[in-house]
Amino acid sequence: MDVRIDRVAVSYGSVDALRGVSIGASHGGSTVLVGPNGAGKSTLMSVVLGLLRPDRGEVLADGEVVACARHGATREFRARLGYLPEAVAFSENLTGRQVLRFFASARGVGRKRVEATLERVGLDGAAGRAVRGYSRGMRQRLGLGVAVLHTPDLLVLDEPTGGLDQEGLSVLWEVLAEWKAAGRSVLMSTHEIALVERHADTVCVLADGRVRAVATPDALRREAALPVRVSVELAEEAAAAQVASGLRDRHAGVEHEGRNVGLLERPEELLEVMRAVSLPTAPVRHVRVEEPGLDEVTLRILGGSRWDASPVH
Amino acid sequence: MGRVARALIVHELVERTRDRWVLVSTLLFALLAAGITLYGRSAADSEALVTAPSLVTLSSLLVPLVALVLGHDAIVGERERHTLGLLLSLPVSRGEVLLAKFVGRLLALGLAIGLGLGSAALLLGGAQRGLLLSLVPPTLLLGASFLSIGMLLSVMTRRHATAASLAVTTWFLLVFFYDLGLLALLVGTGGAIGQGAIAWLVHLNPAGLYRMTLMARLVGTGSLSDLGLAVALPGAAAQAAIWAAWIGGPLVVGAAMLLRRRAVTA
Numbered sequence: 105m106d107v108r109i110d111r112v113a114v115s116y117g118s119v120d121a122l123r124g125v126s127i128g129a130s131h132g133g134s135t136v137l138v139g140p141n142g143a144g145k146s147t148l149m150s151v152v153l154g155l156l157r158p159d160r161g162e163v164l165a166d167g168e169v170v171a172c173a174r175h176g177a178t179r180e181f182r183a184r185l186g187y188l189p190e191a192v193a194f195s196e197n198l199t200g201r202q203v204l205r206f207f208a209s210a211r212g213v214g215r216k217r218v219e220a221t222l223e224r225v226g227l228d229g230a231a232g233r234a235v236r237g238y239s240r241g242m243r244q245r246l247g248l249g250v251a252v253l254h255t256p257d258l259l260v261l262d263e264p265t266g267g268l269d270q271e272g273l274s275v276l277w278e279v280l281a282e283w284k285a286a287g288r289s290v291l292m293s294t295h296e297i298a299l300v301e302r303h304a305d306t307v308c309v310l311a312d313g314r315v316r317a318v319a320t321p322d323a324l325r326r327e328a329a330l331p332v333r334v335s336v337e338l339a340e341e342a343a344a345a346q347v348a349s350g351l352r353d354r355h356a357g358v359e360h361e362g363r364n365v366g367l368l369e370r371p372e373e374l375l376e377v378m379r380a381v382s383l384p385t386a387p388v389r390h391v392r393v394e395e396p397g398l399d400e401v402t403l404r405i406l407g408g409s410r411w412d413a414s415p416v417h
Numbered sequence: 418m419g420r421v422a423r424a425l426i427v428h429e430l431v432e433r434t435r436d437r438w439v440l441v442s443t444l445l446f447a448l449l450a451a452g453i454t455l456y457g458r459s460a461a462d463s464e465a466l467v468t469a470p471s472l473v474t475l476s477s478l479l480v481p482l483v484a485l486v487l488g489h490d491a492i493v494g495e496r497e498r499h500t501l502g503l504l505l506s507l508p509v510s511r512g513e514v515l516l517a518k519f520v521g522r523l524l525a526l527g528l529a530i531g532l533g534l535g536s537a538a539l540l541l542g543g544a545q546r547g548l549l550l551s552l553v554p555p556t557l558l559l560g561a562s563f564l565s566i567g568m569l570l571s572v573m574t575r576r577h578a579t580a581a582s583l584a585v586t587t588w589f590l591l592v593f594f595y596d597l598g599l600l601a602l603l604v605g606t607g608g609a610i611g612q613g614a615i616a617w618l619v620h621l622n623p624a625g626l627y628r629m630t631l632m633a634r635l636v637g638t639g640s641l642s643d644l645g646l647a648v649a650l651p652g653a654a655a656q657a658a659i660w661a662a663w664i665g666g667p668l669v670v671g672a673a674m675l676l677r678r679r680a681v682t683a
Contacts, residue, residue: 116679153506154505155505179508183508185506189499191499192503193498193499194500195498197435198431198432198435202431206424206427206428206431209420209424209427210421210424210507211507212420250503
């Protein structure tokens with residue numbers, strides 16, 4: 105499903121939660137919403153889910169208006185959505201299987217699919233246990249199971265990594281890969297962009313109800329123009345001092361501590377830095393080149409990055 | 418009702434029958450009803466005529482409480498568990514969600530009432546079982562009224578604890594203090610308010626209507642007069658209207674509030 109959010113605006117009294125936001129989630133693509141608390145991520149998801157009617161703007165699915173100021177998201181559209189709320193807590197008295205069976209019967213899905221989904225999210229062994237005995241990660245996996253149960257065309261995930269252990273994260277990554285491979289769409293919000301960036305096709309940075317940037321992760325990195333962090337460990341302290349001195353002639357912000365030299369530099373200058381640290385008299389023991397994560401890129405776009413504050417680790 | 422609403426009714430019924438508080442209340446009701454019946458059997462020949470009024474009194478106290486307990490967290494509980502958004506993102510209207518939750522919980526309440534009065538009926542002789550079983554429909558109406566009020570509280574409030582406090586307050590007000598308030602009104606006004614008006618005020622309260630109509634049926638209006646409870650019962654149409662207002666009114670108001678609320682999950 106090709107989903108387009110077009111100039112959506114929402115206000116609560118005098119507070120503008122969304123101010124004309126436009127983004128898309130295309131076939132086989134995943135769009136990740138990032139931004140500080142109060143940026144408008146949840147409000148935007150609520151509009152898509154039909155929990156909130158926008159004041160202005162539209163949501164289009166495959167070119168058809170499915171939500172606008174006159175009506176919230178239509179039933180037909182909602183039937184094609186799967187939703188994982190943040191920190192979902194299903195009824196403690198029911199078993200995981202009972203929870204999934206309810207959503208299966210509400211969605212018109214057979215029991216075989218329930219069992220397959222339990223297996224998919226790794227809860228087949230705990231399906232008969234009451235939810236009260238589930239860990240936070242297991243509850244999150246159950247929520248993921250509810251979201252994917254009816255193989256929706258659009259998966260809406262609110263903080264999907266919250267509480268997930270390594271096994272849970274693996275399940276999540278597999279589901280995301282499966283969704284993209286099948287040409288279905290994913291819209292998710294997260295505070296842990298560094299964790300999900302490998303699975304993001306488009307990242308939308310929201311702040312104060314506005315889109316501050318929307319692009320692929322690579323394009324965002326270019327836009328943020330953050331330097332890479334280079335850390336070099338040499339065999340001898342004297343050699344490190346010599347390298348630091350040589351680098352200082354051409355580069356700013358070079359730091360030197362013992363046998364370690366560090367600096368921040370634009371990626372295109374990397375080869376020149378490497379040439380400068382290659383002294384014939386003292387071998388280089390270790391080199392580390394660190395790219396800024398998308399969390400730092402996002403912070404830079406929002407004006408709060410401290411990436412370039414300390415080059416030496 | 419659509420597929421989602423039907424699934425929700427079953428889900429609510431299953432979930433409620435696993436709720437510890439509902440189970441405890443149901444068990445308490447059944448035990449007290451059985452206890453009253455056993456006591457009635459030992460006390461008189463015509464046990465049903467002794468037992469039934471006592472069961473009406475018991476039901477008028479316990480059933481509203483169980484119903485309020487069942488209803489008060491219907492929406493606010495989902496909101497606190499972050500599942501309300503999930504529920505409302507299904508292809509179903511908000512009104513249907515509220516109605517389905519009401520029906521599912523009413524079925525659970527019906528089971529509790531059936532178990533309580535049914536256990537009492539089982540302990541009685543065959544001929545008098547019918548009399549006790551005839552208490553089930555009006556008791557269900559009483560329960561439905563308070564369940565509906567509980568559902569409204571669950572829509573109105575933002576926190577489960579607030580809904581629970583309001584539910585208990587409502588129970589005290591309508592079940593305990595209402596009649597005392599009317600008595601105070603009667604005494605305080607020196608009888609300026611006529612008995613007819615007071616009777617109407619009694620019957621406007623679902624707990625009062627339940628008690629008075631069943632007592633009149635079980636012991637006769639003559640006996641009520643002897644007890645100083647000589648009140649003219651409302652006609653069948655008026656009774657139906659009062660029940661409809663108490664059952665439908667809070668639900669309609671709740672549905673309207675749910676529909677009007679913008680950030681429903683907040």
